[in-house]
Amino acid sequence: MVPIPRRGVDYRGKIVLAPMVRSGELPSRLLALKYGADLVWGPETVDRAIIGTTRRYNEATQTVEWFRVASHGQKEPPPDAKENIIYATHPEKEKSRLIFQIGTSDPDRALQAARLVAADVAGIDVNAGCPKPFSTSGGMGAALLRTPDKLCAILETLVKNITPEFEIGISVKIRILETPAETEALVRRLVATGITGLTVHCRTTPMRPRERAIRGQLRMVADICHEAGVACLMNGDVESRDQGLKLAQEYGADGAMIAVSAEKNPSCFRAEADGGLAPWEEVVKEYVKTAMDVENRFGNTKYLLAQMVPGKAGLHQPLTQSKNYTAVCQMLGHEEFMEQAQEADVRRGLDKPPVKQSKKNKSNATALAAGGQTGQARVKTQQKKALSERVANSAQPEMELKPIISV
Numbered sequence: 001m002v003p004i005p006r007r008g009v010d011y012r013g014k015i016v017l018a019p020m021v022r023s024g025e026l027p028s029r030l031l032a033l034k035y036g037a038d039l040v041w042g043p044e045t046v047d048r049a050i051i052g053t054t055r056r057y058n059e060a061t062q063t064v065e066w067f068r069v070a071s072h073g074q075k076e077p078p079p080d081a082k083e084n085i086i087y088a089t090h091p092e093k094e095k096s097r098l099i100f101q102i103g104t105s106d107p108d109r110a111l112q113a114a115r116l117v118a119a120d121v122a123g124i125d126v127n128a129g130c131p132k133p134f135s136t137s138g139g140m141g142a143a144l145l146r147t148p149d150k151l152c153a154i155l156e157t158l159v160k161n162i163t164p165e166f167e168i169g170i171s172v173k174i175r176i177l178e179t180p181a182e183t184e185a186l187v188r189r190l191v192a193t194g195i196t197g198l199t200v201h202c203r204t205t206p207m208r209p210r211e212r213a214i215r216g217q218l219r220m221v222a223d224i225c226h227e228a229g230v231a232c233l234m235n236g237d238v239e240s241r242d243q244g245l246k247l248a249q250e251y252g253a254d255g256a257m258i259a260v261s262a263e264k265n266p267s268c269f270r271a272e273a274d275g276g277l278a279p280w281e282e283v284v285k286e287y288v289k290t291a292m293d294v295e296n297r298f299g300n301t302k303y304l305l306a307q308m309v310p311g312k313a314g315l316h317q318p319l320t321q322s323k324n325y326t327a328v329c330q331m332l333g334h335e336e337f338m339e340q341a342q343e344a345d346v347r348r349g350l351d352k353p354p355v356k357q358s359k360k361n362k363s364n365a366t367a368l369a370a371g372g373q374t375g376q377a378r379v380k381t382q383q384k385k386a387l388s389e390r391v392a393n394s395a396q397p398e399m400e401l402k403p404i405i406s407v
């Protein structure tokens, strides 16, 4: 077992929520914590997306939000400009248990991004496992497994600058490599960077999510971590708290991380002794309430509900077509939430038909498409910016991420 870390969270004996783009937004994390998750990872947030955001405290929801205003390529955003919330946290409920995961391929940018959130989280994690072209084409995610010098430089920069200033630990999430020897060489380098935790997703980069996780290299990874005083979490096909604790013990890991099973039913974090898995109806009710409490983006709420409501309930089509929280509560029979749902819809403008794109924005889009008016270089910068924003806001699940960015 690893010694208790002097700084940052203690990972030992922990069952944690995995980082999940789109599925790991604030209400999902709060629900996971409510059902007993020990720590929660936020969805991967690309460094460029968080850099340049403004932080504010939202009194109404008691959340901290990092947002930017869409400027559509103009210096001053138009008065009707839309605000994009890039990241949100509920300090009271999750600060000491929230790990912020960065998507990055550059030590300086990683540091700039980490500085913006470090005071509000319990740890910073670097994503070195996302296999999708959207991540790897920018040198991020699983591409970092093939550029260990760069990955180590990122981790060392964060350890050197973030840990002493904010008293939080730095961790990394990797996948196994093709051979145990390759994985061993990589892990030996990573644990020497000063990180406090390492999560190993027990699949190789080309493996599909449906393929069973391979645990043959796990004990070796955990042993190398422990020799260096680094905690090791296992990930891949863990479905519940009890199973995770058993597997961690069997393979010598400190704890386990759950993704897909938690996306479907976050009560998987509850021990059998405390009631185990709750029925989906109960979980969905909690989720809708939590999503309204923190004013979650309706599109994200709808997406998560589609993961949680079983197909056989026959609700997927009406859910997909629903336009606001009131409709969702009606459909699910949550009469007691109707008032809150109506208020939430009014606040978010969901009680009216969607606003058409303004003339100004339309003409900007045309100018961009034409490419001539503002000059080729400026258009390119604007397109890159817009794509980066999409990266942060589209929040697609890892398996579905499209190669939409070429920066």
Ligand SMILES: Cc1cc2nc3c(=O)[nH]c(=O)nc-3n(C[C@H](O)[C@H](O)[C@H](O)COP(=O)(O)O)c2cc1C
Binding pocket: 018, 019, 020, 021, 022, 023, 043, 044, 101, 127, 128, 129, 130, 173, 201, 209, 235, 236, 237, 238, 257, 258, 259, 260, 261, 263, 396, 397, 398, 399
């Ligand atoms: C919807 C979805 C989004 C994901 N997004 C991320 C992410 O942002 N960062 C990351 O490191 N892994 C991401 N993953 C991978 C998971 O964290 C985890 O490594 C993987 O799903 C294996 O765990 P499981 O077998 O419990 O599902 C994502 C997985 C899913 C299903």
